[in-house]
Amino acid sequence: MKHLLPLALAAIAAGALASSAYANGLKRLYALDCGRILVKDQSRWTPGINVGQEKWFSNNCYLIQHERGTLVWETGLPDSIVEQKDGVDTPNFRMHRDKTLVGQLAEIGIKPDDTTYVAMSHSHADHTGNAKLFTKPKFLMQKLEHEFAMKIVPKPMNDGANVQILEGDHDVFGDGSVMIISTPGHTPGHQVLLVKLPKTGALILSGDLVHFQYMWDNKLVPPFNFNKDQSTASIERVAKLLADHKGKLWIGHDKDNTDKVDRAPKYYE
Numbered sequence: 535m536k537h538l539l540p541l542a543l544a545a546i547a548a549g550a551l552a553s554s555a556y557a558n559g560l561k562r563l564y565a566l567d568c569g570r571i572l573v574k575d576q577s578r579w580t581p582g583i584n585v586g587q588e589k590w591f592s593n594n595c596y597l598i599q600h601e602r603g604t605l606v607w608e609t610g611l612p613d614s615i616v617e618q619k620d621g622v623d624t625p626n627f628r629m630h631r632d633k634t635l636v637g638q639l640a641e642i643g644i645k646p647d648d649t650t651y652v653a654m655s656h657s658h659a660d661h662t663g664n665a666k667l668f669t670k671p672k673f674l675m676q677k678l679e680h681e682f683a684m685k686i687v688p689k690p691m692n693d694g695a696n697v698q699i700l701e702g703d704h705d706v707f708g709d710g711s712v713m714i715i716s717t718p719g720h721t722p723g724h725q726v727l728l729v730k731l732p733k734t735g736a737l738i739l740s741g742d743l744v745h746f747q748y749m750w751d752n753k754l755v756p757p758f759n760f761n762k763d764q765s766t767a768s769i770e771r772v773a774k775l776l777a778d779h780k781g782k783l784w785i786g787h788d789k790d791n792t793d794k795v796d797r798a799p800k801y802y803e
């Protein structure tokens with residue numbers, strides 16, 4: 535008789551897990567519109583495939599509210615692009631912004647400096663465009679990415695920005711609900727975000743681990759990445775994390791993927 539009690543408790547615990555994905559301090563995740571990019575030749579990502587064909591990339595930022603603070607993940611294309619009706623053209627891309635990051639945060643009742651933390655997947659301009667708006671929050675950056683960012687001209691962040699240097703994975707709020715996962719390869723210190731939402735379940739926000747679904751399905755590494763072997767290892771690591779957590783990958787630049795995501799003011803719990 536004695537041994538039956540633990541079994542009964544285990545059954546109750548399993549039932550509880552099935553009805554609620556995670557019990558933690560995470561409250562909400564908002565997906566914000568952080569611009570869109572017309573890529574003029576998608577074969578830059580997939581050599582020999584779809585040569586000369588245009589492709590639209592989405593661009594997302596996210597606001598995560600936890601009972602111990604808030605995290606902005608990615609800062610997107612610069613808000614100033616919203617003033618250019620026809621976008622900003624470069625030889626390889628045309629960049630657009632329909633709404634500002636600041637405006638979308640204001641709709642949720644948040645100013646940039648109200649946030650506790652800012653983290654960006656990496657230091658390229660489509661992810662760091664508004665980093666200078668955050669003067670008080672702590673930036674969570676890998677050591678190698680910080681070194682890389684400081685060599686970019688102009689610097690993506692303010693001089694004297696409040697930076698916490700990371701070396702590997704990092705538990706943002708201390709309860710395992712929001713984990714920065716080190717995934718080098720696209721850049722020296724690229725990182726993705728594993729989010730364990732109480733109702734929605736586990737998500738991984740991709741950064742530029744891959745840029746669109748075809749690349750994920752075929753485990754493709756674009757030729758311009760910083761390190762091919764690291765990129766492949768990072769893709770494999772994320773695939774294992776997704777399997778372990780029965781999670782979904784949200785690919786920030788994949789327009790079809792983003793079109794299925796509810797953007798702010800809607801949110802995920």
Ligand SMILES: [Zn+2]
Binds near residue numbers: 658660661741742787
């Ligand atoms: Zn990007």
